[in-house]
Amino acid sequence: MNQPVVGITASALTVESGPGLGGEKFFAGKGYIDAVGRAGGCPVILPFGGGAGVAGRHLVVADAILLSGGGDVDPWLYGEEPRPGLGRVCPERDEYEIALVRLACELGKPVLGICRGMQVINVALGGTLHQDVRCLAGALQHFQEAGGQVAGHSVQIKAGSLLHRLVGGDTLRTNSFHNQAVKALAAGLTACARSADGVLEALEGQTVPLLAVQWHPEGMCGRHPVMLELFRWLVRAAH
Ligand code: MN
Numbered sequence: 001m002n003q004p005v006v007g008i009t010a011s012a013l014t015v016e017s018g019p020g021l022g023g024e025k026f027f028a029g030k031g032y033i034d035a036v037g038r039a040g041g042c043p044v045i046l047p048f049g050g051g052a053g054v055a056g057r058h059l060v061v062a063d064a065i066l067l068s069g070g071g072d073v074d075p076w077l078y079g080e081e082p083r084p085g086l087g088r089v090c091p092e093r094d095e096y097e098i099a100l101v102r103l104a105c106e107l108g109k110p111v112l113g114i115c116r117g118m119q120v121i122n123v124a125l126g127g128t129l130h131q132d133v134r135c136l137a138g139a140l141q142h143f144q145e146a147g148g149q150v151a152g153h154s155v156q157i158k159a160g161s162l163l164h165r166l167v168g169g170d171t172l173r174t175n176s177f178h179n180q181a182v183k184a185l186a187a188g189l190t191a192c193a194r195s196a197d198g199v200l201e202a203l204e205g206q207t208v209p210l211l212a213v214q215w216h217p218e219g220m221c222g223r224h225p226v227m228l229e230l231f232r233w234l235v236r237a238a239h
Contacts, residue, residue, distance in 0.1 A: 004238035007062030039231035048096035067117025085132025113212030127186030148219025
């Protein structure tokens with residue numbers, strides 16, 4: 001069986017105790033790896049920090065891209081100064097992932113953005129973000145206390161959208177672990193779903209195979225199998 005290679009962008013951490021103290025590591029959550037595998041793809045982890053041109057080389061190897069969750073996007077990249085409530089930023093990761101999104105779109109390779117990944121896509125294509133969703137009037141809780149398998153707020157899905165076709169319904173309950181959200185949607189993207197407070201929860205590309213969600217479907221696949229459909233779409237689109 002020909003398994004498309006799905007490149008999953010890595011997060012970075014610094015070891016804070018024990019042997020290896022201070023060492024820097026790249027990693028990707030096992031949930032992403034498992035979901036891509038169950039959907040029929042071959043997962044590989046893509047570290048940033050390999051220098052200029054590495055995003056282009058990674059796209060020689062990867063048939064599809066999964067932009068994983070992580071820290072906040074540097075507001076400088078969409079023309080704002082940092083405000084209170086902005087989380088930790090990583091300019092090297094931003095630079096790599098933005099290059100990866102733009103190149104994948106040029107090449108027509110499918111992209112699935114998850115949480116931070118949706119925010120990165122919007123900034124890469126010229127959009128802006130709310131730095132802290134808690135500052136919006138009437139905002140729901142978008143950073144839930146419960147674990148990833150637990151459905152939190154609901155989202156209303158636009159009829160006729162790619163997401164609507166994949167999940168087969170107008171409403172979905174999702175987990176929620178984000179403090180940023182899309183403000184101005186980039187040209188070339190269409191809104192697919194919103195929570196009851198109006199926060200954009202999913203988007204898709206108008207002319208490129210691109211889907212992004214603000215929640216973490218990889219964390220819900222166990223109890224909510226419909227979430228696996230997003231990963232199946234990515235693998236199908238890579239063929
Ligand atoms: Mn949310």
